[in-house]
Structures are given as structure tokens and as C-alpha cells.
Amino acid sequence: MTILLALFGTLVLLMAIGVPVAFAMVGSSLVVLAANRGLDSIPYEMLAQRTLYGVNSFTLLAIPAFLVIGRLMNASGISDRVFNVARVMVGHLRGGLGHVNVLSSMIFAGMSGSAVAHAGGLGPVLIKAMDRDGYDRGFSAAVTASSATIGPIIPPSIPAVIYGALANVSIAAVFLGSIIPGVLMGLSLMILVAIMSHRRGYPVAARATIAQVLAAIAQGALPMLTPMIIIVGILSGLFTPTEASVVALVYCLFIAALVYNTISLRDFWVICRETAVDTAALLAIIAGSALYAWVLARYQVTTQIIDILTATVQSKYLLLLLLTFFVLAIGMFIDSVPALFLLTPILVPLVQSYGIDPVHFGVAMIFNLMIGLVTPPVGTVLFTVQKVADVPFRDLLRDIMPFYIPLFGMLLAITFIPGLVLFLPGLLLN
Numbered sequence: 001m002t003i004l005l006a007l008f009g010t011l012v013l014l015m016a017i018g019v020p021v022a023f024a025m026v027g028s029s030l031v032v033l034a035a036n037r038g039l040d041s042i043p044y045e046m047l048a049q050r051t052l053y054g055v056n057s058f059t060l061l062a063i064p065a066f067l068v069i070g071r072l073m074n075a076s077g078i079s080d081r082v083f084n085v086a087r088v089m090v091g092h093l094r095g096g097l098g099h100v101n102v103l104s105s106m107i108f109a110g111m112s113g114s115a116v117a118h119a120g121g122l123g124p125v126l127i128k129a130m131d132r133d134g135y136d137r138g139f140s141a142a143v144t145a146s147s148a149t150i151g152p153i154i155p156p157s158i159p160a161v162i163y164g165a166l167a168n169v170s171i172a173a174v175f176l177g178s179i180i181p182g183v184l185m186g187l188s189l190m191i192l193v194a195i196m197s198h199r200r201g202y203p204v205a206a207r208a209t210i211a212q213v214l215a216a217i218a219q220g221a222l223p224m225l226t227p228m229i230i231i232v233g234i235l236s237g238l239f240t241p242t243e244a245s246v247v248a249l250v251y252c253l254f255i256a257a258l259v260y261n262t263i264s265l266r267d268f269w270v271i272c273r274e275t276a277v278d279t280a281a282l283l284a285i286i287a288g289s290a291l292y293a294w295v296l297a298r299y300q301v302t303t304q305i306i307d308i309l310t311a312t313v314q315s316k317y318l319l320l321l322l323l324t325f326f327v328l329a330i331g332m333f334i335d336s337v338p339a340l341f342l343l344t345p346i347l348v349p350l351v352q353s354y355g356i357d358p359v360h361f362g363v364a365m366i367f368n369l370m371i372g373l374v375t376p377p378v379g380t381v382l383f384t385v386q387k388v389a390d391v392p393f394r395d396l397l398r399d400i401m402p403f404y405i406p407l408f409g410m411l412l413a414i415t416f417i418p419g420l421v422l423f424l425p426g427l428l429l430n
Helices: 002-016 021-037 044-055 059-075 078-090 096-112 115-132 137-148 158-167 171-200 210-224 226-236 241-259 265-298 301-312 316-333 336-353 358-372 380-389 393-416 419-429
Strands: none
Touching (some): 059 078, 059 241, 078 115, 137 393, 226 241, 358 419, 393 419
């Protein structure tokens, strides 16, 4: 446990003074190795091999592909088409644009796999439309922020790819296990939007005509096929999840550049350049986390944690409850991707020792970390939406409070009802 405290304490200290996460992981690993072996005995060749091994993964090639897809959707105007489809489907309900906001997130989630991509892409479109219809700016921003967390739940999902690679579990199973929780999450948010809209007297729009519905679906049909291509391709065995990301990217590029003609070669170059920067940052974190995980394994930290917990915690449900609070606390201070790299090597062997399915735990952990994206003090999505909506942070925090109820409710349901996660993987993969 001394090693764990030294690793985690040094990591937190380095991050607190502004050291980037990737270098903080490397630094904390070096501190522990130096304390135990001495500076002259640190196996630097082994450290280089471990960091290189961390990024030498075919699976991780899916990350830049999904990042490009998300940016491509925003830059090519496909986000507007998604918004129109959602509007003709649920825009006639009380507080219709609030429902449109959530449904758009669910549709867009099947294309981008990123919460920040949704907040920065669909967010301005949705908030501007809600402003025109007389919705409170704080309410609009709160709906946008909370529904953006659906992005990494409904497949494809960048966190699911990362978790599958780190935990050595089927990414297809994590994708499928996320579908029902993602849909239920969207429905629970829509129920809350309906309740709040009735209380506040938000407007009811006219129901779309059949011609309007057909026109909107015709305009948005091609991009909405993207998640179907990914899921059907994986389940049919035509390609792996990594290959599916590239196929989806080529398809999205085809419809954006040739069918809709809304993106130029220059636009695509900018997208690729921005994606390269983001991918490099992620790979640095992956490399640092690989070294961090190696030090954990080298000093048998995970084994010690398992031994201590199995001696004190007998029930797997109590363990899940404790881990839920622990992951939630971590997610409040560390962004979701670094948190996955930090927690997965420690927690997956632990939950497996209690007979908990790693796919079930992975979906629950990803869901938990998504709540952290809309929770201060880090709250990446929260601050992104606050900037997009140009609303005082105090007002946004006040308006998002009710939305924590369905988010935490669904978190508990996913954590303690494994069937919500494991039903589809068991049905379709077995």
C-alpha cells in the first residue's frame, strides 16, 4: 500500500502544480522506481519499451478515426440535418426543443462518440434555436450539457475503445452493452425535460406534417446510417471495431464531400491537423499510463489491494457501491480519458476477483466518468457549454442541478442491474 500511496500521491501533487497528466504519470513512476531502486539502477531501457508498448496497439487506431468523424459531422453541416430530424419527431411536445436537444444527442452519439464534440458542435445550434423560442438560457445550456454525456455511451464510443484495449475485453461487447443504458439515459432526461417544461410553461410547437417528416428524414438518412454500418459490420464479422471506425470515416467523408458537397479539401486538412494534435495528446497519456500500470504490476499493488478488500468487503454489491463513489470522486477532478488509463489497470482485476463481469463494470465506469464531465471543478463539457451559451457559470450550475437526478439514478441502475448492460452482448455475440 505504501507504493500505491506514493504513486497516487505523487501523481496528484504533480497534476496540482500544473504538470500535464501524461508527464505526471511518468514522473510519479520514476519517483517510485528511484525510491526503491536508486537512480543508478532504474532500467531506462525497460521504461522506454513499456511506454512504446502502450501505444503499439492496432485497436487504438480507432481513436483518431472517430475524432475525425466527429469534427467532420460538425464542419459539414450534418449536425443541422440531425437537428431537423429530431425536431420533426418530438418538436411538437411540451418543451419540444428540450426533447429535440436530447434526441439529437442520442442520434449524434451514434456518429461522433465524443461528449465534447456534441457540446461544441450541436450545442450552438440547439441553444440558438431554444433562445428564439423563449427558453431560459440556463435551462437550454443545462439540457445541452447533460445530454452531451450520451455521446460516449451510445456506440461508437472513444472511451469504450480505450477501456476495451486496456481491460483486454471485447470492444464489440462494450459497444453493445452501452446501447440500452444510453437509450434509457436519453429517455430519463426527456422525462425530466417534460416535467420542467410543464412547470415553466414552455411552448408547444405545431406538429410536423408528413411531408416535413419525410423531407427531414430524407436529408438526414445518410449520416444516420453511420452507427448502423459500424454495429452491423462488427456483428456480421465483416470488420473489427478498429476497421469499422475507418469504414465509417470513409463513408462520412464521401457523403460530406461528394453527396452534400459541404466540405472542401482545405476544411478536411484543418480537421486532420486538429485531430493529429488531439491524437498526439492522447497517445502521450496512453504511453505514460502504460508505464504507470507496469509499475503497479511490478510491485504487485493490484494484488495487495485485492487481498485487503477481500478480507474486509465480502459482498460484491458493497464493493460496487464503494467503487461507484470512488470513480465519481476521481471523475470530478480528472478528465474521463486520463481517469480511464489511471483506474482500469487497478480496478478491472479487482472486480474480476469478485466475479463481476468486466464489460458490465466498464460500461458503468464510463457512465460514471461521463457524469464527471458535467460536474465541477473539472467538468469539461460543463465549461464548454458555458462558453458556447455565454451564460454565467452560477446560473448554469443552478439549472443543471435537477439533471443530476436522472443521471445518478441511471448510474445506480446500470451498476446494480447487470442485465441492462449484458443483455445485448449475450444475445448477439453468443
